[in-house]
Amino acid sequence: MPKKGTKSKKEKVDDVPNEQENKLPDYLELQRTRVVCNADAPIHTQGFQYSGAFAAMGIDNSVSVDKFCKNFKIEINRLTEDYMEFDMIGIDASIANAFRRILISEVPTMAIEKVFMADNNSVIADEVLSHRLGLIPLDADPRLFEYISENDVPNERNTIVYKLHVSCPKNSQRITVKSSELEWLPEGSQLSMSAPAQSGDKQKTFTSFSQSQKEILEKPLGVKYKDITIARLGPGQAIELEAHAVKGTGNVHAKWSPVATAWYRMLPEVVILKEVEGPQAEELVNKCRVNVFDIEDLANGGKRAVVARPRACTLCRECVMGPNEKQVELRRVRDHFIFTIESTGSMPPEVLFTEAVKILEEKCARVISELS
Amino acid sequence: MEHGSLTDSTSSTFSIMDEDHTLANSARFVLNQDPRVAFCGYTIPHPSEKKVNIRLQTTGDAAKDVLKDALQNLMIMCQHVRGTMDTAVVNHRAKNAAEEMDVDQN
Numbered sequence A: 001m002p003k004k005g006t007k008s009k010k011e012k013v014d015d016v017p018n019e020q021e022n023k024l025p026d027y028l029e030l031q032r033t034r035v036v037c038n039a040d041a042p043i044h045t046q047g048f049q050y051s052g053a054f055a056a057m058g059i060d061n062s063v064s065v066d067k068f069c070k071n072f073k074i075e076i077n078r079l080t081e082d083y084m085e086f087d088m089i090g091i092d093a094s095i096a097n098a099f100r101r102i103l104i105s106e107v108p109t110m111a112i113e114k115v116f117m118a119d120n121n122s123v124i125a126d127e128v129l130s131h132r133l134g135l136i137p138l139d140a141d142p143r144l145f146e147y148i149s150e151n152d153v154p155n156e157r158n159t160i161v162y163k164l165h166v167s168c169p170k171n172s173q174r175i176t177v178k179s180s181e182l183e184w185l186p187e188g189s190q191l192s193m194s195a196p197a198q199s200g201d202k203q204k205t206f207t208s209f210s211q212s213q214k215e216i217l218e219k220p221l222g223v224k225y226k227d228i229t230i231a232r233l234g235p236g237q238a239i240e241l242e243a244h245a246v247k248g249t250g251n252v253h254a255k256w257s258p259v260a261t262a263w264y265r266m267l268p269e270v271v272i273l274k275e276v277e278g279p280q281a282e283e284l285v286n287k288c289r290v291n292v293f294d295i296e297d298l299a300n301g302g303k304r305a306v307v308a309r310p311r312a313c314t315l316c317r318e319c320v321m322g323p324n325e326k327q328v329e330l331r332r333v334r335d336h337f338i339f340t341i342e343s344t345g346s347m348p349p350e351v352l353f354t355e356a357v358k359i360l361e362e363k364c365a366r367v368i369s370e371l372s
Numbered sequence B: 001m002e003h004g005s006l007t008d009s010t011s012s013t014f015s016i017m018d019e020d021h022t023l024a025n026s027a028r029f030v031l032n033q034d035p036r037v038a039f040c041g042y043t044i045p046h047p048s049e050k051k052v053n054i055r056l057q058t059t060g061d062a063a064k065d066v067l068k069d070a071l072q073n074l075m076i077m078c079q080h081v082r083g084t085m086d087t088a089v090v091n092h093r094a095k096n097a098a099e100e101m102d103v104d105q106n
């Protein structure tokens, strides 16, 4: 790459930028687009956010919407029912991070919130059992339900009722209660609040469903994983309870978080600064536990180290440590994110991502309407 | 809520309730990319209070309008992200389906 005299450029700062060259000098371009990870600490972590950062050089650092739309790319690497890994290219960390934060704490799901204990003489205490129930991922699409507020009556649009009734007979082996034993009650609660005043009156229960949930939902509701252990019962012990699931978000309690986790990392870039040959090449290749480097045989019988799999780099920095002269530079591409979403099952990961983006849009819309 | 002076509309602090870094940091990024902005930053006065203050000083336009434009731009960007994701998913599925068929044929 031809190196521009950076010195002469600096002197021209006060002049009208007659040199209308839309290119930053290499060292600034590097600072702008890469984070450099040295052995002691990463440098250039901040980047240049301000649109006029290079105005004096006649270079526009702004990202207009058009420019963003032109450069933005998504490439999916792996997509299964509950796992997605994709590359998000051409976006700033602040927005990528907003998506991640929303995925973890603001996309709603359904989770068990209230537990009505009719009987529990197992060794596991009521509150602990309730907590365990709360954390069980439910196979219910939260978009079909509404939030319930303090004074709302639980109805078929905001509450899902599950029943758990298991007992371990005397003189038998201990049994394990699994999540598959939670039974969905589409007609609502079966526990009566009080005895009916007159015989013939409809019993007053803890929910008031006006129609069966079977009619408003396409598929029966259940739990996502059938093999989660809820409790173990000894002979003569029993659990009888009713669990009410409601809609909520992860910032209230982690049980409502739709993701096991969502994270991203910046794309690693490993650069060999100057040729590494012979025994040094062997040494470098052996240093890296994840095989980022490979050996290339040279025509004259020598060996040379090359970067073969930079994506695998975990940034352990083993290759830049030590007293030797710096052979390798570790960088990260500032606007290239390897984003991973692990869903707990209420919605597939690609839908979760779309929902998260929608929530950010809603936030903007809310503030705009507040300002108007 | 906007705190500014009556005579100078170019610099204001916007106090937004029930928001956090999620919106404020993205908004700050978009605002900093706008050539009309001279300064922009945000703080969360207290971590247990659901509130952010966004400080915005412009080179001449009303701060409120600039913020509104920035949020509008952020929304357009989000829509584009959603669209791109949808196409990427469709393409990925199509590609995988094609690959599976290749495997079957072999």
Ligand code: SF4
Pocket (backbone or CB within 6 Å): A270, A287, A288, A289, A290, A291, A292, A312, A313, A314, A315, A316, A317, A318, A319, A320, A330
């Ligand atoms: S930082 Fe670690 S993982 Fe990355 S290339 Fe160097 S030795 Fe390999």
